[in-house]
Amino acid sequence: MAEAHQAVAFQFTVTPDGIDLRLSHEALRQIYLSGLHSWKKKFIRFKNGILTGVYPASPSSWLMVVVGVMSNTHAKIDPSLGIIAKSNQTLKYTGIMSYQTQNVISAMLFGTGLWVTLIIIMRYSLKMLLSYHGWMFAEHGKLSTATKIWMRLVKLFSGCKPMLYSFQTSLPRLPVPAVKDTIKRYLESVQPLIDESEFQRMEALAKDFSINLGPKLQWYLKLKSWWATNYVSDWWEEYIYLRGRGPIMVNSNYFAMDYLYIIPTHLQAARAGNAIHAIHLYRRKLDREEIMPLMLHNTIPMCSSQYERMFNTSRIPGIETDTIQHTNDSKHIAVYHQGRYFKVWMYHDGRLLKPREIEQQIQRILDDTSAPQLYEEKLAALTAGDRVPWAKVRKSYFGSGKNKQSLDAVERAAFFVSLDDTEQGYRKEDPVTSLDSYAKSLLHGKCYDRWFDKSIGFVVFKNGKMGMNLEHSWADAPILGHLWEYVMATDNFHLGYSKDGHCKGETNPNLPPPSRLQWDIPEECHMIIESSFSIAKALADDVDFHSFPFDSFGKGLIKKCRTSPDAFVQLALQLAHYRDKGMFCLTYVSIYDSASSGEGRTETVRSCTVESCNFVLYILDAQPPGQPNEHRLKLFRLAADNHQHMYRLAMSGSGIDRHLFCLYVVSKYLGVDSPFLKEVLSEPWKLSTSQTPQQQVELFQLDKNPEFVSSGGGFGPVADDGYGVSYVTVGENLINFHVSSKYSSHETDSHRFGKNIKQALLDILALLNLSTNKKKSS
Template identity: 75%
Template sequence: MGCGRPRLQPALPGPAGSSSAGAAAAPCSTDSAIAEADRGSPGCGRQLPGAADAMDLHRSQEVLQEIRLPALHSWKKRIMRFKNGIITSMYPAGPSSWLIVVVGVMSSTYGKMDPSLGIIARISETLDMMGRMSSQTKTVVSGVLFGTGLWVALIITMRCSLKVLLSYHGWMFAEHGKMGRATRIWMAMVKILSCRKPTLYSFQTCLPRLPVPAVKDTVHRYLESVRPLMKEQDFKRMTALAQDFAVNLGPKLQWYLKLKSWWATNYVTDWWEEYVYLRGRGPLMVNSNYFSMDLLYLTPSHIQAARAGNTIHAILLYRRELDQEKIKPILLGATVPLCSAQWERMFNTSRIPGEEADTLQHIQDSRHIVVYHRGRYFKVWLYHDGRLLRPREMEQQMQRILDDPSEPQAGEEKLAALTAADRVPWARCRKAYFGRGKNKQSLDAIERAAFFVTLDDTEQGYRKEDPETSMDSYAKSLLHGRCFDRWFDKSFTFIIFKNGKIGINAEHSWADGPIVIHFWEKIVATDCFQLGYTEDGHCKGDTNPGIAYPTRLQWDIPEECQEVIETSLSSAALLAHDVDLHSFPFDSFGKGLIKKCRTSPDAFVQLVLQLAHYRDMGKFCLTYEASMTRLFREGRTETVRSCTTESCNFVLAMVDPTQTVEQRLRLFRLASEKHQHLYRLAMTGAGIDRHLFCLYVVSKYLAVESPFLKEVLAEPWRLSTSQTPLQHVGLFDFNKNPEYVSSGGGFGPVADDGYGVSYIIVGENLISFHISSKFSSPETDSHRFGRHVKQAMMDIIALFGLRSNSRK
């Protein structure tokens, strides 16, 4: 999986006194800061006579302090990780349980009872052969050893029992609102075995492995999914190919896949990460990276530096909780845990380009971030006097960058365009021009940073007077910006706009959307409800002139490299300008009204998309809806093929004026139930596409051609959809804070002639949509599709005789 998790040396600081967290008060500009610090000056003025010795001593103390504090911080993190590892390895038991078991064994022994059935006596005899011990010492040691062994056996038994229980997924297929006695007993047993307060990674070893479906089952479900999309003759040909595969080649490939599933933690994840993400040679921008927006209607502070100060501090608080494993694992129904493995590489991670494949570089800790503003890169230390910079101090650092008058160095301004275009030119350029000297030091500073920050000089966000244009512009800015002002290789780029609006652009290989959304919701809530702002919009607290200025990264980019940068920028700009992105909030009704229809909100929206697509294109298409397999260890995603025979029948009934409302409602129920069934199959490891993908990988390893697999994996997803799930429903009450609603996030189009649709169901009365396509396709139009979505929403809810909200 990528390049593993190497332990790397921390990035070297800049010139003496220029970037250390304990340096003297910074002078008037970044360039003069270095010169003045080298002279030992406390400010912009001339050094006083006779002060040199005092300043040298002061500098020595500061250097020693800056050596001691990071080392102390590093050791604290190591001890904390070790402690958390021990506690996690004991789960579902706890450290105190060892003492209880040992004391119980010893009490029984002294009470003339032998709970060990003679094992303690055998241990005592063995100890007597090893050396001289008193009888009492042998009894105590034997009892402790047996008690410890019994305790370990109990932990293993409890863990295996919990894994067996979590392998049961029948509860997902029960009728909504109806729970059988067997399910109640099962749920009670899961709660009993996992009653101890879990940390983020407590359940990892208790989660079952992803099962490998039977080839015949997968082939059957595949044929069922493409039946409504193919003409009769094409379907007969595909059926012949599929049946031949299921009988002949399929079982041979399945044997190797089964073998892998026995020794690999997850038979899909490593191949999915490598072949779908890291071996992709196309641009990450638009094609892979995705974005998430700020609050829709509210901006807590319009001061750019202040919003940056609070939110960066909130991000660092989240990182601290992650390091300490204090983030609660996500439990479905407050009982069933989801895998937490994807959190591990959220921070201090960068994707490193390679000519054949990229790698993921993750370091254990990083004490700085890199900030981009107006073509310049700045390194900002996150700690001062051994503590995190406070929000007001971070605001001060951001304001210093905003006020810095220096100009970009040659080739610096558009350098990040290398990360926006094809991977091979970037890999070759990195190897040729960034392997030594100041270029290597500066690139290391970016790649080893905790995350990347862009202080954007444009204003974005929802504007009531022009909601359509403003939201479209906001979405496009987060998806690709100007193609050179986001570092698309970082795990995420945090963006703060001139008017205080924020957003995030996330790289996809290290984790999927729900992980980033969980993090993002917590950041926005911490910013608004925990940190807050003063009446004039600044961060709370005081500035600190003793904190050194951010350090400009230094570059020496030759003309040959600058030519590659310009070429990459031209390529990336063509891709960015081709994106037709339409984002809009739908507030006529939401989840509250949909629930009155007694159907799943997700199934409702998926049927809306099917109806909208048919009206838009006049035909059905292969539809991708992202699901997850995190009920299993190291699970990632699976595909729900939302275009089914049942959904097509419903759509055709909706466009047929001769059909009655009762007939349409009956077909709606059938289509909704089928969609929910497919979603549950995908979540429980019985999906279609990941299994076929892995069979295809095995066939490539064995150099065996499969016409069936080749055709399946070549089929385009002309409608690619994803729901952005709310992760922190308890952070605040939507009813009491109706203005604190999320805008969600989105992604670029998957097919050149198709649509990408992301949606988020917020509260009871809002659903936000993000629709992407390409201007170059004569068949697609994101705004036209958006109008069809709105109309389909209204038409379907009208079937139930329900009225939409009057609020707009």
């Protein structure tokens, strides 16, 4: 066994002549290279810490300031207004320095102090500038003179060549909205959903809360906002994600798809080789902080804190609450194939494996015909079922011995890889069934062939298609979307494949093969595995999923209407839902609010409004042929503008739901009940939606490569009798939709709702006197 031999650094034998010591030079060489790799990473982290710590200045600017001060001092000019002279007097009493040495040290100390003061002033000025949110409310393409001046000042104080975490200390705290403002917006959001008597009852509850209990709870939130950068994030992570005791599969985890139409190679091992290498290239950029922070309008920085736990991270089950385990580094990945688990080292000879070498390792796993160990095949079903049984099993059976070693190999891996034995992806001869099957496979698979606790679950199918299943507690979709865009573009446009479909490069015969993880799973543990699998299987079988591309038009034509593409789609969803169910419902739209503060997560926009309901009802009214559409257009504009206004409020920290959620948490800590908050937090979201924004469009150059369009990603239904809808606008002429619901509900049908979405989009376009033909001619 080559890998066992190389793992031993030396051997010795006791003989009558003494100890016979035999060193393994290859093992010592690998130890040396591994240590060298670790020290390089430590040095890079140390260097980055310095660069980020002094940003927007640089270490070289310190030298310039100190030299400038010393030059002035040498020229008998005192830039310190007497501070250097006083420092000289203090140093003079030491009696161990000459006058010149005293002068140099005093000048250096003053220069350093001046440099640090300038950094603090620049950071504080930038923080104050970023606390202004008026730019969000400016009409698109019509920035006022004051906003333009503000943006120039932001650029001035932002420095140049920022690293990923350069702006973290300059981001403002998340502001706490006034209770009366939040309640006012809440009542406006529920007004179209309830009758007049019910609204009056809620109005009375809200008024009582805002006068009596609300101010007391608000005081505690204000106190927290002064102490913490973000008064929402830690409670949101703990109570919304980690304290949930039900399955995270379907209910919390989400997925990301591959290209819609393209498969660069049909060799499973080759696709895995390129993609795994690309993921590690991204991780290296992340470790070195070489990823540019996301910038709105190429000016306003967004929070980057969620990147910190992207890799080497796993959700650990607990009895009352889960925890997130993150390690600083991991040099291996965990791979699952046909019921077996493997550990694959990603570094050899002190370097990252090349794509062809990774393909070689993956092919060795695919060629391995050994059978799974007893009860090994369905082990990951524990991560798919309820959390409490998994926590108890983990403590009882995986706390020592080979089980602990193997579990550590999975949980401490950089990420988890599933080599799926099915073929998935878009098929032209059967587009509907093929995409639906692809989505369900990524969302839940067989319920035991994905490790749902890992931050990143990378899936490669038998025909070369790929995707990801992602744990949600540690970060939101835009963070993983940034990684996934980089991986897809790097895989195809930079790494590429040879003519026979293999990764470019040569194999390496010196690579030790992947190692099988060893388990010792007792019968009583197997019974709990089967129980978890039964729960997960029932949940997966109940998911009614429909993924489809809408290519009649896209954001290119929508922009000609001088309308936000997101507002256009959201109004279409309201129209589609009313046609589907004959009623309006509380609608959840998630937005990424990290432009308003540090450590941001998501906020909610309640897109079912009085204005959107008025538009939907009017557009469904019968209208004589030839009658002008001016009133409908006016209602559409009002609804679209109101949606954008709510979107901006949420991004600026003035949303409704996170504020009410935190007030509710405070009430629980204080042991007081609020009928108002209890009722608000129990309202079901019958329509939960999310847009997946494209962030790095330049990587794909869709004008030159129109076939390389992304499918986006999706999630499971939030309510038992509701819909989950994810959509992504790709390029100028495509919108991909992912609709989920439950078969067990008689109110929902994902395919029916998908047809209603398509029709609603076309109906609104016709209302605006535009046609898909105009799109083609333009």
